[in-house]
Amino acid sequence: MSERRAYALRLIKKVSECIRQGVFRPLPVRTFPAAEVCQAFRHLAQARHIGKVAVTFEPGEVPAVPLGRRTSIRPDASYLITGGLGGFGLSTAQWLTEAGARHLLLAGRSGASTEEARKTLETLRAKGVNVKIETVDISDPTQVETLIVRVKESMPPLAGVFHAAGVTADDLLIHMNPEQFERVMKPKMRGAWHLHTFTRHIPLDLFVLYSSAVSLLGNEGQANYSAANAFLDALAWRHTLEGLPALSVNWGVIDHIGMAARTPEVLAHLSRAGLRAMPPQQALKTL
Numbered sequence: 001m002s003e004r005r006a007y008a009l010r011l012i013k014k015v016s017e018c019i020r021q022g023v024f025r026p027l028p029v030r031t032f033p034a035a036e037v038c039q040a041f042r043h044l045a046q047a048r049h050i051g052k053v054a055v056t057f058e059p060g061e062v063p064a065v066p067l068g069r070r071t072s073i074r075p076d077a078s079y080l081i082t083g084g085l086g087g088f089g090l091s092t093a094q095w096l097t098e099a100g101a102r103h104l105l106l107a108g109r110s111g112a113s114t115e116e117a118r119k120t121l122e123t124l125r126a127k128g129v130n131v132k133i134e135t136v137d138i139s140d141p142t143q144v145e146t147l148i149v150r151v152k153e154s155m156p157p158l159a160g161v162f163h164a165a166g167v168t169a170d171d172l173l174i175h176m177n178p179e180q181f182e183r184v185m186k187p188k189m190r191g192a193w194h195l196h197t198f199t200r201h202i203p204l205d206l207f208v209l210y211s212s213a214v215s216l217l218g219n220e221g222q223a224n225y226s227a228a229n230a231f232l233d234a235l236a237w238r239h240t241l242e243g244l245p246a247l248s249v250n251w252g253v254i255d256h257i258g259m260a261a262r263t264p265e266v267l268a269h270l271s272r273a274g275l276r277a278m279p280p281q282q283a284l285k286t287l
């Protein structure tokens with residue numbers, strides 16, 4: 001198009017004219033409501049379709065059915081949140097408290113370094129929750145092993161792990177250097193693997209990995225983040241196949257808090273793609 005502009009322009013005009021005159025028409029579309037998605041696949045499998053087969057989503061049409069057993073949050077057990085002093089980690093701590101948890105471990109490399117973290121800790125402790133701050137780099141196996149031993153020795157039994165540690169280092173893939181890739185893989189991939197290794201012998205109720213919709217949909221400049229989250233999704237499958245509890249949540253954009261709120265350009269890009277932000281309380285209620 002850039003080398004033969006006049007020719008490309010002539011073609012575009014001709015095609016536009018044909019569309020206007022109805023010579024070129026859109027392909028036929030057969031729609032199925034989401035609740036009848038099986039029929040849509042059957043229709044495709046029988047190769048009877050011409051054009052497109054589309055699935056439509058009307059509000060309230062598809063009932064959400066919990067897949068596994070319900071898990072209660074226990075007051076006599078401990079819950080570990082990695083990245084627990086970040087935006088979504090703190091919301092998770094509040095949500096766990098409301099659900100009945102009384103012993104929380106919030107792990108991060110730099111402790112309660114923000115005003116938001118200090119305020120949340122104060123609120124939780126005022127409610128009588130035993131909150132321990134753990135200064136840990138989750139990508140370091142020795143630190144993770146020591147942390148799990150420490151929990152065993154000084155806290156009620158560990159019943160749940162929420163792996164919310166993560167960082168971003170965005171760039172287009174052609175500019176991305178190995179260090180940028182590794183920086184993002186470290187807390188997510190290595191962190192998740194060490195948690196898997198050092199907790200697999202513990203009878204946990206919950207092993208929840210905070211993945212992202214970016215693992216499924218991709219996002220401009222986030223190939224490293226997409227890959228790191230895809231690892232979490234795969235690890236959850238592996239856990240499940242081993243009969244261990246696991247859930248990898250492909251969170252969409254979380255409103256007001258955390259990494260998305262700090263990067264308005266990413267928010268704007270996702271919003272243009274139709275991904276609107278969800279308040280953390282609503283996200284956690286769904287979880």
Ligand SMILES: NC(=O)c1ccc[n+]([C@@H]2O[C@H](COP(=O)([O-])OP(=O)(O)OC[C@H]3O[C@@H](n4cnc5c(N)ncnc54)[C@H](OP(=O)(O)O)[C@@H]3O)[C@@H](O)[C@H]2O)c1
Nearest residue numbers: 083086087088108109110138165166187251254258259260
């Ligand atoms: N916010 C969103 O819209 C959104 C959407 C989808 C998924 N998620 C996922 O949800 C999780 C939490 O996100 P967020 O928004 O709360 O981000 P955040 O505010 O940046 O919190 C992430 C936390 O991870 C900790 N961390 C990073 N590297 C670590 C390491 N090596 N060891 C231990 N802790 C480490 C950081 O603390 P230190 O720097 O002190 O270590 C930070 O507090 C992330 O995994 C993210 O991918 C978030």
